Amino acid sequence: MTLLLGVEGVTKAYPGVVANSDVSFQISEGEIHALLGENGAGKSTLVKMIYGLVKPDSGRMTLRGQPYTPAKPAEARRQGVAMVFQHFSLFEALNVAENVALGMENPPPMKALAGRIREVSEEYGLPLDPSRMVGDLSAGERQRVEIIRCLLQDPKLLIMDEPTSVLTPQEVEILFKTLRQLASEGTAILYISHKLEEIRSLCDEATILRRGKVVATCTPRDRTAREMAELMVGTVLTPPVRAGRTKGDVALEVSGLSVASPIPFGTALKAVSFTVRQGEVLGIAGVAGNGQDELLLALSGELRSQPEAVKIAGVAMGDTGPNDRRRAGLVAAPEERLGHAAAPDMSLVENALLSGVVRQGLTARGFIDWAATEAFAAGIVKAFDVRTPGTHVAARALSGGNLQKFVVGRELSQTPSVIVINQPTWGVDAAAAAAIRQAILDRASGGAAVVVISQDLDELLEIADDFAALNGGRLTPTRPVDGLTVDEIGLMMGGTHGMEVAHHG
Ligand SMILES: Nc1ncnc2c1ncn2[C@@H]1O[C@H](COP(=O)(O)OP(=O)(O)OP(=O)(O)O)[C@@H](O)[C@H]1O
Numbered sequence: 001m002t003l004l005l006g007v008e009g010v011t012k013a014y015p016g017v018v019a020n021s022d023v024s025f026q027i028s029e030g031e032i033h034a035l036l037g038e039n040g041a042g043k044s045t046l047v048k049m050i051y052g053l054v055k056p057d058s059g060r061m062t063l064r065g066q067p068y069t070p071a072k073p074a075e076a077r078r079q080g081v082a083m084v085f086q087h088f089s090l091f092e093a094l095n096v097a098e099n100v101a102l103g104m105e106n107p108p109p110m111k112a113l114a115g116r117i118r119e120v121s122e123e124y125g126l127p128l129d130p131s132r133m134v135g136d137l138s139a140g141e142r143q144r145v146e147i148i149r150c151l152l153q154d155p156k157l158l159i160m161d162e163p164t165s166v167l168t169p170q171e172v173e174i175l176f177k178t179l180r181q182l183a184s185e186g187t188a189i190l191y192i193s194h195k196l197e198e199i200r201s202l203c204d205e206a207t208i209l210r211r212g213k214v215v216a217t218c219t220p221r222d223r224t225a226r227e228m229a230e231l232m233v234g235t236v237l238t239p240p241v242r243a244g245r246t247k248g249d250v251a252l253e254v255s256g257l258s259v260a261s262p263i264p265f266g267t268a269l270k271a272v273s274f275t276v277r278q279g280e281v282l283g284i285a286g287v288a289g290n291g292q293d294e295l296l297l298a299l300s301g302e303l304r305s306q307p308e309a310v311k312i313a314g315v316a317m318g319d320t321g322p323n324d325r326r327r328a329g330l331v332a333a334p335e336e337r338l339g340h341a342a343a344p345d346m347s348l349v350e351n352a353l354l355s356g357v358v359r360q361g362l363t364a365r366g367f368i369d370w371a372a373t374e375a376f377a378a379g380i381v382k383a384f385d386v387r388t389p390g391t392h393v394a395a396r397a398l399s400g401g402n403l404q405k406f407v408v409g410r411e412l413s414q415t416p417s418v419i420v421i422n423q424p425t426w427g428v429d430a431a432a433a434a435a436i437r438q439a440i441l442d443r444a445s446g447g448a449a450v451v452v453i454s455q456d457l458d459e460l461l462e463i464a465d466d467f468a469a470l471n472g473g474r475l476t477p478t479r480p481v482d483g484l485t486v487d488e489i490g491l492m493m494g495g496t497h498g499m500e501v502a503h504h505g
Pocket residue numbers: 014015017018019037038039040041042043044045046387396397398399400401402427429
């Protein structure tokens with residue numbers, strides 16, 4: 001195969017950490033290449049250099065044998081390098097074609113563009129109506145907008161950063177078909193993911209990073225997921241264990257919870273009802289945008305409801321705010337780490353204070369007890385293996401997965417009686433995900449009632465006792481996890497979201 005991209009001895013340092021150290025690897029045309037590594041291993045930094053967002057300190061890159069030094073993403077795109085990010089940069093109040101036009105240097109007239117979008121979406125089995133408002137689209141459909149925007153530039157290298165975290169199992173299959181088709185036409189794909197089984201089924205080669213260095217390369221098909229995870233962390237892994245648990249009294253009771261969404265294009269909750277006992281883990285699945293964020297807000301107290309709609313240990317608290325609920329024993333970790341769960345420019349110590357102040361006794365006589373706060377933050381960093389130069393570092397300087405470990409650790413460290421957590425291991429590597437799941441199970445064994453909202457079905461099947469799915473703001477009846485199949489769950493989540501027609505012929 002013809003060599004497309006060569007990366008030779010690339011190094012990039014940030015204050016206190018070498019994010020990439022003498023990294024070399026190659027991708028050929030038509031190759032699907034995985035980039036693997038623990039949280040903070042340097043994967044995002046590496047692809048940001050390839051996409052022109054970050055400049056290497058040293059080393060060199062070549063594209064089709066020529067020196068390649070993109071100073072900005074527009075230059076990378078001009079040379080055939082495209083990227084689909086974890087977070088979509090779309091305008092909800094504009095339609096699909098208008099959004100695509102915004103990302104183009106010289107967009108054609110709207111009508112011609114809509115026609116091109118239709119062609120590309122049919123050719124690659126990614127159904128998408130150019131005239132629909134982005135605000136009305138599911139997460140999977142929004143991702144298709146981004147992918148089609150890239151495909152219209154006829155990329156030679158397509159970079160994808162954890163693309164499947166927002167998709168149902170059925171949508172993942174469809175995406176993989178599209179990626180395989182692109183590869184068969186000669187497009188190279190650089191694929192970042194923590195989902196190792198998916199990597200085994202999709203990728204031809206893998207480069208594994210650990211603490212900024214290339215530590216191994218492998219052919220994913222020839223390895224087990226566990227072998228790859230062990231190459232990433234350099235040690236042997238143990239899967240989480242469910243200790244026997246006794247269920248106690250009802251700790252959280254939600255009945256007929258209906259609230260309008262405070263989020264633009266959000267989803268109102270419609271008569272949501274469930275109960276969780278002490279020692280019990282309820283898993284709530286759903287494709288993003290079906291009321292998960294609203295449910296978390298309504299349980300945390302950021303969104304108020306009728307008093308009787310949310311009862312904590314039998315006390316009606318639907319009309320109370322977050323601090324009252326924290327005092328009553330409920331902690332909550334929202335999905336969005338930067339901005340919602342953590343203040344980006346504040347240090348980890350300050351961020352520990354934000355949510356720990358009520359339950360951890362971090363004030364004395366009206367003053368902040370900084371020594372206690374620092375000790376609390378340092379304890380979280382240690383217990384949850386948060387990789388950071390120190391607790392003085394700003395939240396935004398942590399890699400995505402490490403910030404996630406910090407945010408989850410901060411909530412679980414407050415001896416809660418009710419835990420509500422949205423996407424607990426989002427973007428977290430396999431070893432750290434296992435540690436977070438174990439910590440959740442341990443809290444449940446200790447008598448906490450847990451609600452885990454997640455799009456990762458394997459995760460829910462691993463830790464939840466009971467299962468329900470959110471669909472358009474309604475919650476399905478709760479079912480015991482034992483005996484449920486992934487297909488049944490997919491249907492509870494709303495199946496394929498109109499994707500049945502994809503890839504016919
Ligand atoms: N803008 C920045 N300022 C300071 N440090 C940074 C910055 N960006 C990344 N880092 C540090 O560089 C290292 C590599 O981070 P990077 O985001 O590349 O990791 P990653 O492998 O993509 O991790 P994850 O799987 O968690 O997304 C981390 O230690 C991170 O804290």
